[in-house]
Amino acid sequence: MPYDDTGIILKQLGKVFATSRGPVTALTDINIAIGAGEFFSIVGPSGCGKTTLLRILAGLDTASAGKVKIMIPASDQPVNSMVFQEQSVFPWLSVADNVAYGLKLRGVAKKERYAIADKYIRMIGLSKFAGSYPHQLSGGMKQRVSVARAFANNPEILLMDEPFGALDEQNRILLQQELLKIWELNKKTTVFITHSIDEALCLSDRILIMTAHPGTVKSIVKIDLPRPRDIAQIRTTLRYNELFQNIWLTLREEVLKGKALELADN
Numbered sequence: 460m461p462y463d464d465t466g467i468i469l470k471q472l473g474k475v476f477a478t479s480r481g482p483v484t485a486l487t488d489i490n491i492a493i494g495a496g497e498f499f500s501i502v503g504p505s506g507c508g509k510t511t512l513l514r515i516l517a518g519l520d521t522a523s524a525g526k527v528k529i530m531i532p533a534s535d536q537p538v539n540s541m542v543f544q545e546q547s548v549f550p551w552l553s554v555a556d557n558v559a560y561g562l563k564l565r566g567v568a569k570k571e572r573y574a575i576a577d578k579y580i581r582m583i584g585l586s587k588f589a590g591s592y593p594h595q596l597s598g599g600m601k602q603r604v605s606v607a608r609a610f611a612n613n614p615e616i617l618l619m620d621e622p623f624g625a626l627d628e629q630n631r632i633l634l635q636q637e638l639l640k641i642w643e644l645n646k647k648t649t650v651f652i653t654h655s656i657d658e659a660l661c662l663s664d665r666i667l668i669m670t671a672h673p674g675t676v677k678s679i680v681k682i683d684l685p686r687p688r689d690i691a692q693i694r695t696t697l698r699y700n701e702l703f704q705n706i707w708l709t710l711r712e713e714v715l716k717g718k719a720l721e722l723a724d725n
């Protein structure tokens with residue numbers, strides 16, 4: 460049955476990998492409901508299963524237990540678009556063709572797809588480079604192209620796996636602000652993985668803190684910072700600092716557990 464809005468429900472989700480050293484339980488008993496149009500971030504210690512969870516949401520991997528329910532309206536839009544940490548632009552295509560790539564696959568007419576691509580290229584500040592090729596761009600610019608392509612696809616859900624993790628701080632802040640601006644306009648349901656509490660706080664409606672391996676829900680924190688957000692300004696507020704402290708104290712326990720597990724394995 461089609462729904463009015465896009466939301467995600469995970470029920471008792473689990474994932475076990477079969478490895479040569481025996482089964483590895485990556486995720487266990489995950490119960491989450493992500494609202495339509497919500498910006499939902501995931502933080503957790505290294506190896507707690509963040510990427511595994513996102514891959515299951517993207518349909519790139521399957522759960523071993525439980526259910527994933529993605530409620531989508533009846534439309535011909537793609538269900539999801541994924542942005543990875545590594546720049547995933549096609550080197551043989553210009554910036555405009557990279558951004559328009561998903562639209563071309565869906566048979567969108569040339570004029571329309573370039574008009575859509577142009578809109579997002581402008582939003583990410585690369586209009587002058589629309590005809591350039593990836594080898595002529597910096598790392599930050601290539602990542603901008605990946606973000607523009609994901610939005611141009613107009614998916615129901617945007618899945619982002621540390622998309623700004625490899626960028627220097629200046630580029631990271633600029634892209635975070637651009638992502639916020641585009642998200643405010645589109646209100647796409649977004650699931651965003653990051654190692655940065657600051658990044659999660661600046662962007663999100665709620666943050667899921669995961670436990671150390673095997674990953675499950677430690678807590679979900681509502682981020683009641685006002686929108687629209689100016690990243691530089693929001694960081695100076697008392698509430699930002701309170702939330703940062705709360706999240707770090709919760710996360711720290713799990714990071715320490717994760718480290719202890721790593722040492723026990725070696």
Ligand SMILES: Nc1ncnc2c1ncn2[C@@H]1O[C@H](COP(=O)(O)OP(=O)(O)OP(=O)(O)O)[C@@H](O)[C@H]1O
Nearest residue numbers: 476478483485504505506507508509510511512672
């Ligand atoms: N294809 C696979 N086969 C076997 N084990 C896997 C596979 N993919 C992930 N794992 C294991 O599942 C666990 C979760 O991995 P995952 O990459 O999802 O964690 P993560 O939280 O994204 O880590 P990081 O923050 O370091 O990127 C880890 O113990 C990892 O070794």
